[in-house]
Amino acid sequence: MVGLQFAKPVDKPEEYRHVFVYLENGQGRLKRVALEMIGIGRELATKVNEELVGILIGDDISAMAEEAVSYGCDRVLGAQSKDLKDFRTVPYANLVGEFVMSEKPNVFLIPATRNGRDLASRIAVKCQAGVTADCTELDIEKDTRILSARRPTYGESMLAEILCRKHRPQMATARAGIFKVPEKVGGKPSGKIDIKNVKIDKKYLNKKIIEFRKKDRVDLTAADIVVSGGLGLGGPAGFKMLEQLAGEVGGVVGASRPTADLGWISRDHQVGQTGTTVRPKLYVAAGISGKIQHIMGMKGSETIIAINTDPNAEIVKYSDYFINADINKAIPAIIDAVKKYRTELAGGKKTKTPSQ
């Protein structure tokens, strides 16, 4: 136990070096978000000419460590034990805390996933350091090696730039789905892997995981195309139509909150302030009025198509294309057009073979 200690500035910040990232373990495979941390971590490390080091905790982790190295980690520090198979706050935080305190990183990034956030502020308290939550932009100043951590605030309307000048490591949790997964490094990766087998004291294993009910939750953040529906769909059957369109274009179905409240679709499809934040290439808002809580979750999308019978709906302001029509006509028309376009392509016009 750390006790009631205050946040302590470090005497010699120059002694703290390298960019560390926490590699979230998806039981046997690195989570996609771990690769995103490697991606942004690599950018920061390269800019200040330092190493990128991954921290990995779990059971039987060597394959994941190799995967991390293949994506660009210069070093992977791991701790493994049968007792670490599932994420559990106390033993994980203890081990990560030990690595961080002995290795003294300048920067330490943790994904802002639920387990990542569960861990992050405990590590910050252990290190008597600061942590900036849920960053969407990260940069580092070349000469001072000060991390510029930026996060949306006040309902995603403002971006706050937050610094931590005197404490080390400079910690941040980084939002999933924002940072790019890097290319694998070519040739034989040269990163070093250092995994220790650890024994976990029983007193840290009070929390027992008795069951995990995997849900085939849609991963809205990973999708390039999100086709969302709102109350304008008129009922659960409307979502069938959207599923058809999503299936046709390789997207997933999203939803406004009241449709989930009414049970037309499960909660994990909900986009918005109290749902998921998405920024796909294409977002279709069908029968969604565009209330601020919904807008907050999708306004970062590259292209937005709004379909609404009300020409004065808020959503129109946020649209690149606005179809002022009934969903029941517009959606089938889009499905139709997609199919026709594809058959036309397949049917001979070989001069326009699309590249992958």
Place this chain on the structure above:
Amino acid sequence: MVLEIVVMVKQVPDSQEVVIDPVTMNLNRSMTRNVTNRADENALEAALQIKDKVPANITIVSMGPPQAETTMIECLARGADRAVLVSDRAFGGADTYPTGLTVASAISKLDHFDIIIAGEESSDSSTGHVGPGVAEFLGIDQITYCSKIEFSDGRVTAERELEDGTEVVQCPTPVLVTMLLGSNFPRMQTLRRKIDATKKGIEVWNLEKLGLQPEWVGVRGSPTIVRRMQSIKERERAKKPVTLEAIPDMVKELYEKNILKVK
């Protein structure tokens, strides 16, 4: 034995009517109404549901300015037994570290606690870091992002909602739990309780009572500083009107711009 439950509650500006000062880019607090953080109402309701089944005592702990009293009264009127408002000028401007430290110090000054319940996050800072920070300061285990909790035989059984599924966990007390926004339906305040609460009043603890140094708390004790606030520029979008007849043209354009792809 009476179970001692602590609920961590924060008063926040009403997100429905947030006003941002166009000059300073700060929240204009004088123009916004303050409300109880909604996830914390779910935290209190979770505590009350435990109390419905076993003998329990519920203490509200909040760090905030004097006007947070209204939130404390509200919590008492919903059924909490005791309210401690941790309030001192020195606490102003705290980031998550000193907030956790201050709240944890206050909790450690209570005679005893078995379960601490917080909200998943506050609507104004939305970090979700204060709850786990408090657990670390107090050296206890935690169960975050719960949709459901139950207490029996000295253990909390909870369902945690993760990105890819639901985890059912069990942990003996003492433990800190954080409840998801909307995880239950907070009960109403009763007028009778409200009158009682106003009479009973709330305890206000200051820096001295907690025995903390002024440089450990508030803005001075915060490792992070806000360097800049920028408004996120809304990209002006084309809002191109598309008639039903023009949908094939739009689809063609989307393919040509590589927004839609032929697999």
